[in-house]
Amino acid sequence: MTIEQKTTFFRELVKCGVKQIEVAYPSASDTDFAFVRGLIEKHEIPDDVWIQVLTPAREDLIRRTIDSVAGSKHAIIHMYNATSPTFRNVVFRNSKEQTLDLAIKHTKIIRQLTEECTQKYGTKFIYEYSPETFTQTEPDFAIEVCEAVKKAWGKAGLGDERIIFNLPSTVEIAPPNHYADQIENFCNKISEREKIIVSLHPHNDRGTGIASAELGTLAGGDRIEGCFFGNGERTGNVDLVTLALNLYTQGIPPMLDLSDLQNTIDVVTACNDLPIPARYPYAGELVYTAFSGSHQDAIKKGFEAQRLRHEECKAKGEPLLWDIPYLPIDPADLGQTYEALIRVNSQSGKGGISYLLKQNLHLDLPRKMQVAFYQVVQEVSDREAREMTVDDITSAFKRTYHFGTGHKGRLSLRSFKISSLDSEKPKPKTESDQDQESGEEDDTQRRFDGTVSVDGVYRVIRGKGNGPLSALLDALRTHLSLDFAIREYSEHTINDADEGENAQAASYVELISATERKTTSTRQSWWGVGVDADIARSGLRAVLSAINCAIIDGRELPNLKLSVGFHSKSSGQEDVASVIVNQLGLELPRRFQAAFFEVVQRNALEEADEISIDGVTQLFKDTYKYQNDSPSTKVSMESFKLDHLDGSRRSLTGSFSFFGGASRTISGTGNGPLSSLLAALHTQIAGTLSIRDYWEHSIGEGSEVRAASYVDLVYEVTGESTKNLKSSAWGVATDTDITASGVKAVLNAVNDLNVVLKN
Numbered sequence: 001m002t003i004e005q006k007t008t009f010f011r012e013l014v015k016c017g018v019k020q021i022e023v024a025y026p027s028a029s030d031t032d033f034a035f036v037r038g039l040i041e042k043h044e045i046p047d048d049v050w051i052q053v054l055t056p057a058r059e060d061l062i063r064r065t066i067d068s069v070a071g072s073k074h075a076i077i078h079m080y081n082a083t084s085p086t087f088r089n090v091v092f093r094n095s096k097e098q099t100l101d102l103a104i105k106h107t108k109i110i111r112q113l114t115e116e117c118t119q120k121y122g123t124k125f126i127y128e129y130s131p132e133t134f135t136q137t138e139p140d141f142a143i144e145v146c147e148a149v150k151k152a153w154g155k156a157g158l159g160d161e162r163i164i165f166n167l168p169s170t171v172e173i174a175p176p177n178h179y180a181d182q183i184e185n186f187c188n189k190i191s192e193r194e195k196i197i198v199s200l201h202p203h204n205d206r207g208t209g210i211a212s213a214e215l216g217t218l219a220g221g222d223r224i225e226g227c228f229f230g231n232g233e234r235t236g237n238v239d240l241v242t243l244a245l246n247l248y249t250q251g252i253p254p255m256l257d258l259s260d261l262q263n264t265i266d267v268v269t270a271c272n273d274l275p276i277p278a279r280y281p282y283a284g285e286l287v288y289t290a291f292s293g294s295h296q297d298a299i300k301k302g303f304e305a306q307r308l309r310h311e312e313c314k315a316k317g318e319p320l321l322w323d324i325p326y327l328p329i330d331p332a333d334l335g336q337t338y339e340a341l342i343r344v345n346s347q348s349g350k351g352g353i354s355y356l357l358k359q360n361l362h363l364d365l366p367r368k369m370q371v372a373f374y375q376v377v378q379e380v381s382d383r384e385a386r387e388m389t390v391d392d393i394t395s396a397f398k399r400t401y402h403f404g405t406g407h408k409g410r411l412s413l414r415s416f417k418i419s420s421l422d423s424e425k426p427k428p429k430t431e432s433d434q435d436q437e438s439g440e441e442d443d444t445q446r447r448f449d450g451t452v453s454v455d456g457v458y459r460v461i462r463g464k465g466n467g468p469l470s471a472l473l474d475a476l477r478t479h480l481s482l483d484f485a486i487r488e489y490s491e492h493t494i495n496d497a498d499e500g501e502n503a504q505a506a507s508y509v510e511l512i513s514a515t516e517r518k519t520t521s522t523r524q525s526w527w528g529v530g531v532d533a534d535i536a537r538s539g540l541r542a543v544l545s546a547i548n549c550a551i552i553d554g555r556e557l558p559n560l561k562l563s564v565g566f567h568s569k570s571s572g573q574e575d576v577a578s579v580i581v582n583q584l585g586l587e588l589p590r591r592f593q594a595a596f597f598e599v600v601q602r603n604a605l606e607e608a609d610e611i612s613i614d615g616v617t618q619l620f621k622d623t624y625k626y627q628n629d630s631p632s633t634k635v636s637m638e639s640f641k642l643d644h645l646d647g648s649r650r651s652l653t654g655s656f657s658f659f660g661g662a663s664r665t666i667s668g669t670g671n672g673p674l675s676s677l678l679a680a681l682h683t684q685i686a687g688t689l690s691i692r693d694y695w696e697h698s699i700g701e702g703s704e705v706r707a708a709s710y711v712d713l714v715y716e717v718t719g720e721s722t723k724n725l726k727s728s729a730w731g732v733a734t735d736t737d738i739t740a741s742g743v744k745a746v747l748n749a750v751n752d753l754n755v756v757l758k759n
């Protein structure tokens with residue numbers, strides 16, 4: 001590592017809360033020496049952190065080592081020499097006595113040099129001695145060496161004065177219980193145990209470094225030396241992150257802050273230039289990920305159960321314990337998200353897939369729909385022999401159920417109105433209604449009036465039923481020969497109730513063919529989903545989503561009648577309304593549809609012929625002076641302005657001309673623009689104008705959007721010439737400004753009435 005890398009690493013360890021950090025082998029290289037000096041001179045070392053430096057038992061190297069830490073507040077001098085038979089015989093070619101002498105002599109040197117350093121620079125020292133290759137050393141000899149070192153040091157005391165005996169499994173050559181036995185033996189036999197910190201230094205050659213550290217601690221060890229993510233010679237030193245998080249999962253605070261684990265991983269891997277394997281404990285890329293169906297199912301159920309359990313615990317003021325199958329730790333505690341928890345391949349089941357849909361689309365599919373969609377995903381994953389990403393799954397869902405923008409099916413809902421038919425006696429439930437769980441328990445009859453787009457052509461459709469969904473199904477049956485029945489229905493809110501206005505409803509519908517149900521035992525079904533802030537609309541969308549799935553076979557749907565006539569029995573009010581919405585974009589309110597249909601019929605009778613689509617459109621324009629720029633003969637308006645008074649009151653002032661007279665400025669106040677307009681008109685017109693029905697909607701999208709307004713205006717006047725006259729007329733207008741479109745619609749209606757001016 002460069003000095004920069006070492007400094008970055010050091011800062012990360014400090015940030016995580018490590019209090020004793022072996023920073024270097026300063027006598028090994030100028031880089032190591034300079035790095036230690038840099039830490040001290042640049043005041044990088046917090047007051048509560050002890051730096052530690054490693055040295056062999058060689059005077060020249062010890063001197064350099066102590067020089068490196070001079071001036072730091074605290075330092076641990078760590079000296080080692082190997083004590084095992086092989087090292088005595090092969091590496092050092094030393095007897096036991098010579099090995100003892102080496103340790104004693106250099107301990108005394110360290111004592112002398114550290115005392116001089118303390119005197120000169122005020123540095124406080126702890127002495128750490130390692131009988132290297134401890135686990136391969138005769139246990140009694142290891143103790144003998146440590147006793148001799150303690151004596152040579154001569155000042156082991158209590159607390160901060162304790163000497164550290166670091167007992168390494170330099171090479172892990174035995175099971176972890178052996179290491180624990182050796183530690184226990186050492187702790188039991190060493191004298192003045194209270195003046196000693198017994199330090200463990202496991203390696204991982206057998207893959208049991210963690211177990212050695214944990215058993216060694218239980219056997220009496222006070223301290224553990226290791227590395228973050230287990231770097232070190234061969235298989236590395238024991239990993240401190242795993243050890244810490246193992247404690248954490250047992251409810252024991254490890255006193256290390258690993259709450260931003262990914263950052264720690266990034267720093268360590270960048271400095272070491274060594275990757276962390278994908279299945280590495282706690283830190284590996286895949287350790288919070290389940291691929292297999294049964295794991296995913298258990299995790300999903302675990303989260304659902306935990307949410308309820310936590311709610312109860314919160315209410316009782318009890319701690320919120322983490323208890324999720326297959327997940328020993330909450331990834332959020334380590335700053336990880338739940339995003340990677342579930343990944344889908346051909347081994348995955350419905351549980352995992354629906355978990356992902358819930359996380360990403362907030363949809364909690366009913367069980368049977370989970371099964372249905374699972375088959376869709378399974379088929380793709382099997383066929384393509386690859387993992388299905390979250391994007392793959394959500395796109396497949398949107399595609400399958402024609403859900404969301406860009407995934408329109410053949411049918412889509414443009415607008416609708418649900419009204420109740422209170423006056424009609426509720427029908428007893430039919431047999432076919434009985435197994436419907438459509439959430440439509442209310443036995444009030446409902447009427448669906450709506451406009452749906454069918455293969456790009458708008459169709460005005462109308463139907464009745466026990467609820468909005470069966471009314472829509474009735475409309476689809478009547479107008480489009482789509483005969484389906486609901487087998488299952490469910491719904492849920494998407495956001496928590498306390499998110500209030502943003503809450504949305506998700507509805508799920510399973511449809512079966514109504515005709516097949518009567519004739520066969522076929523159980524083929526189609527699922528659909530709808531989401532909307534309005535619960536009724538979300539249910540209607542779900543029905544259309546299921547129908548879109550059912551008609552994916554490309555079946556032909558009955559066309560809109562291209563001609564309408566008095567004698568043409570099959571053409572009706574809805575067909576005429578469909579023509580208007582397709583030709584002019586106007587979605588006439590139901591009563592307006594009825595009024596215009598009468599006009600069409602009268603006209604057809606007079607013409608004794610069928611009327612073409614263009615004929616119907618022209619008739620509408622002529623009848624309601626729609627898109628007609630010729631000046632009005634009765635009331636015309638040059639301009640108007642609307643002022644907001646206190647509260648909800650409005651005042652409209654405008655320049656109007658009556659029956660071709662000079663224009664005059666009139667004004668009126670009311671609760672809104674239209675009542676203000678009527679008040680203004682009442683200054684000139686005798687009798688009373690009142691609005692019986694008003695409806696508006698937008699036409700077009702984006703910058704092209706306009707407002708369409710419809711007004712059913714009633715006029716009552718009493719007078720000598722008029723006797724008692726009551727009449728009404730529909731007015732329609734569009735404008736980029738919604739107030740202007742309403743005002744124009746009223747004036748169009750006024751012009752169709754026989755209004756009388758005041759004297």
Ligand SMILES: CC(=O)SCCNC(=O)CCNC(=O)[C@H](O)C(C)(C)COP(=O)(O)OP(=O)(O)OC[C@H]1O[C@@H](n2cnc3c(N)ncnc32)[C@H](O)[C@@H]1OP(=O)(O)O
Pocket residue numbers: 025027028029055056057058061080081082091092132170233
């Ligand atoms: C178990 C561990 O991981 S301990 C830490 C190991 N880390 C390191 O070794 C990194 C730093 N080491 C180095 O930079 C060098 O080895 C140095 C500077 C310490 C010594 O370098 P050199 O003098 O060139 O010796 P070299 O590395 O070739 O051989 C090591 C010598 O030290 C001896 N030696 C090994 N360990 C120790 C020790 N703890 N105390 C005293 N002498 C030792 C060896 O017996 C050998 O002696 P020899 O030359 O008489 O045969």
Ligand SMILES: CC(C)C(=O)C(=O)O
Pocket residue numbers: 080130132133166168169170171201
């Ligand atoms: C210096 C000693 C403690 C060492 O690193 C080892 O034995 O593994």
